[in-house]
Amino acid sequence: MILETRGIGKTFGSVLALREVSMGVAAGEVTCVLGDNGAGKSTLIKILSGVHQHDAGAYLVDGREVRFASPRDALDRGIATVYQDLAMIPLMSVWRNFFLGSEPRKGLAFDVARARRVAREELRAMGIDIRDVDQPVGTLSGGERQSVAIARAVHFGARVLILDEPTSALGVKQAGVVLRYIARARDRGLGVVFITHNPHHAYPVGDRFVLLNRGACVGAYGKADVTTQELTALMAGGAELEELAHELRRE
Amino acid sequence: MTVAADERIARVGVARRLLVRPELGAVVGLVLVFAFFAVQSPVFRSPDGIANWLDPAATLGIMAVAVALLMIGGEFDLSAGVLTGTSGLILVTLATRFGLNVWLAMLAGLVVALAVGFANGLVVTRTRLPSFIVTLGTFLMLQGINLGVTKAITGTVQVSGLRRAEGFEAANAVLAGTIEVGGTSFRVAILWWVLVTAVATWVLMRSRAGNWIFAVGGNEQAARAVGVPAARTKIALFMTTAFAAWLVGSILALRYTSVQANIGIGQEFIYIIAAVIGGCLLTGGYGSAIGAAIGAVIFGMADKGIVFLGWDADWFTFFLGAMLLLATLANRLVRRYAEEVRH
Numbered sequence: 001m002i003l004e005t006r007g008i009g010k011t012f013g014s015v016l017a018l019r020e021v022s023m024g025v026a027a028g029e030v031t032c033v034l035g036d037n038g039a040g041k042s043t044l045i046k047i048l049s050g051v052h053q054h055d056a057g058a059y060l061v062d063g064r065e066v067r068f069a070s071p072r073d074a075l076d077r078g079i080a081t082v083y084q085d086l087a088m089i090p091l092m093s094v095w096r097n098f099f100l101g102s103e104p105r106k107g108l109a110f111d112v113a114r115a116r117r118v119a120r121e122e123l124r125a126m127g128i129d130i131r132d133v134d135q136p137v138g139t140l141s142g143g144e145r146q147s148v149a150i151a152r153a154v155h156f157g158a159r160v161l162i163l164d165e166p167t168s169a170l171g172v173k174q175a176g177v178v179l180r181y182i183a184r185a186r187d188r189g190l191g192v193v194f195i196t197h198n199p200h201h202a203y204p205v206g207d208r209f210v211l212l213n214r215g216a217c218v219g220a221y222g223k224a225d226v227t228t229q230e231l232t233a234l235m236a237g238g239a240e241l242e243e244l245a246h247e248l249r250r251e
Numbered sequence: 252m253t254v255a256a257d258e259r260i261a262r263v264g265v266a267r268r269l270l271v272r273p274e275l276g277a278v279v280g281l282v283l284v285f286a287f288f289a290v291q292s293p294v295f296r297s298p299d300g301i302a303n304w305l306d307p308a309a310t311l312g313i314m315a316v317a318v319a320l321l322m323i324g325g326e327f328d329l330s331a332g333v334l335t336g337t338s339g340l341i342l343v344t345l346a347t348r349f350g351l352n353v354w355l356a357m358l359a360g361l362v363v364a365l366a367v368g369f370a371n372g373l374v375v376t377r378t379r380l381p382s383f384i385v386t387l388g389t390f391l392m393l394q395g396i397n398l399g400v401t402k403a404i405t406g407t408v409q410v411s412g413l414r415r416a417e418g419f420e421a422a423n424a425v426l427a428g429t430i431e432v433g434g435t436s437f438r439v440a441i442l443w444w445v446l447v448t449a450v451a452t453w454v455l456m457r458s459r460a461g462n463w464i465f466a467v468g469g470n471e472q473a474a475r476a477v478g479v480p481a482a483r484t485k486i487a488l489f490m491t492t493a494f495a496a497w498l499v500g501s502i503l504a505l506r507y508t509s510v511q512a513n514i515g516i517g518q519e520f521i522y523i524i525a526a527v528i529g530g531c532l533l534t535g536g537y538g539s540a541i542g543a544a545i546g547a548v549i550f551g552m553a554d555k556g557i558v559f560l561g562w563d564a565d566w567f568t569f570f571l572g573a574m575l576l577l578a579t580l581a582n583r584l585v586r587r588y589a590e591e592v593r594h
Contacts, residue, residue: 071476072478088470088473089465089466089469089470089473089474089536090469090470091465091469091536091537092462092465092466092469092536096462096465096466099462100462100463100466100474100477100479101466101474101477101478101479102477102478103459103462105459108458109457109458110457110458110459110461110462112456112457
């Protein structure tokens with residue numbers, strides 16, 4: 001395991017946002033964190049990415065306990081987070097965005113030629129088909145933007161990629177594109193933590209599944225132990241769905 | 252560098268690439284305005300005429316370029332116009348009333364100008380107040396200081412007599428002199444303007460700071476999230492504008508050897524208008540230094556051209572307003588075309 005939590009918890013005042021959550025991700029594997037709204041997914045990512053600090057349990061990276069003071073600390077350990085509202089500037093070109101904040105230098109200048117070339121190569125290596133790295137990010141589709149953000153994290157040495165609902169705002173086809181890049185990142189040996197509320201997106205690409213509900217872990221499964229249907233049922237609370245179906249039935 | 256073949260790039264084509272340049276609207280405007288005046292006035296298109304309208308373009312252009320950088324960075328500076336007056340007043344007052352060497356007096360003006368720029372930047376980045384309000388405050392305060400201090404020292408609303416100050420000749424030659432080119436004398440300010448535009452363009456397009464400027468104007472939070480020093484970038488931009496104000500204030504003070512206490516008031520909007528004509532968005536994150544310089548040329552042409560045609564100079568502001576509206580519309584079209592989302 002590159003990254004692991006043991007019985008991790010977080011309280012905000014009197015609110016128990018997260019209790020006793022144990023999960024982990026190994027290199028070349030995808031761990032899916034599933035849960036409905038308010039299940040504690042964002043609290044968990046924020047702890048993993050160094051935005052918040054846990055106040056119970058242990059957070060381990062490479063088997064050693066850590067406590068990140070800031071997202072920068074997490075990044076320095078190779079843990080990169082791609083948030084839903086991406087850190088990208090729509091009016092700037094793909095290559096300018098790709099290197100924003102870490103521009104390659106040549107003397108005093110920003111090595112523009114290298115930035116263009118590397119951005120193009122890295123995107124291609126991830127199998128991302130961008131027409132032209134000079135086009136503004138605003139002209140890319142949602143899926144393409146997610147993909148560029150993933151490629152950027154990979155290029156800057158991420159070992160663990162935390163993806164916060166990367167497919168939730170996307171259409172079926174676009175979501176498929178992003179799932180393909182998740183698989184590609186996995187194949188390159190990265191550990192991926194994939195947060196989603198859609199079991200249909202999680203199941204095809206995931207190796208492990210961690211289910212959250214009301215801030216607690218309600219199940220952890222390997223791929224062999226569970227099916228998409230079971231995941232869906234577990235997530236929504238199967239009984240609740242049946243009840244709903246009953247309620248909605250025509251009299 | 253050769254781009255590996257992608258059949259779709261050809262379709263995007265050269266036309267689109269040119270169209271998405273922010274300065275396109277300004278270039279079109281430049282050609283039209285030049286043609287309009289040049290056809291009707293032989294003086295306008297003569298070398299003397301060109302030297303004549305390049306002069307106001309130069310002093311305005313230096314400011315417009317700096318203001319454009321600031322606007323690309325997502326902020327305004329309404330105190331920039333009055334600050335040219337403050338810098339000039341400090342220069343002339345120190346040199347004539349306190350016997351300072353002109354160069355030293357200029358240095359003092361520079362220190363004050365940079366301090367004002369730093370203060371503007373610091374207040375804006377610390378408080379997150381709109382720079383429009385913060386610099387409006389600075390603008391009014393400086394306006395008061397300019398008048399109050401000048402009156403207290405001289406008893407009038409102007410300081411003059413810079414010609415007699417020590418070091419005037421040299422400073423005047425460097426900043427306010429003229430150069431002969433083919434029998435026509437051009438103001439040396441034109442060279443400063445070209446230099447400022449070239450440096451600004453390099454910074455914007457070919458330096459890390461340039462990337463940061465676009466980023467803090469485009470989406471400050473996102474920029475911060477990837478490690479861009481947003482506050483430092485913005486403070487530096489305010490100080491750049493202040494530096495430009497000092498340069499222009501000094502050029503004008505040396506040229507006229509006297510400064511009115513109310514100089515520069517109202518100019519701040521002209522700078523912003525020139526930058527917008529040059530392709531800057533009011534919302535930040537997009538624009539060009541060359542565009543702002545071209546916007547300034549359009550101004551210079553209109554300013555002098557109207558006189559050459561023998562029209563009433565009052566028509567200038569009408570022209571200004573019309574240009575601004577047209578430019579903003581053109582920019583919006585270009586930006587929509589550039590940003591058009593493709594799935």
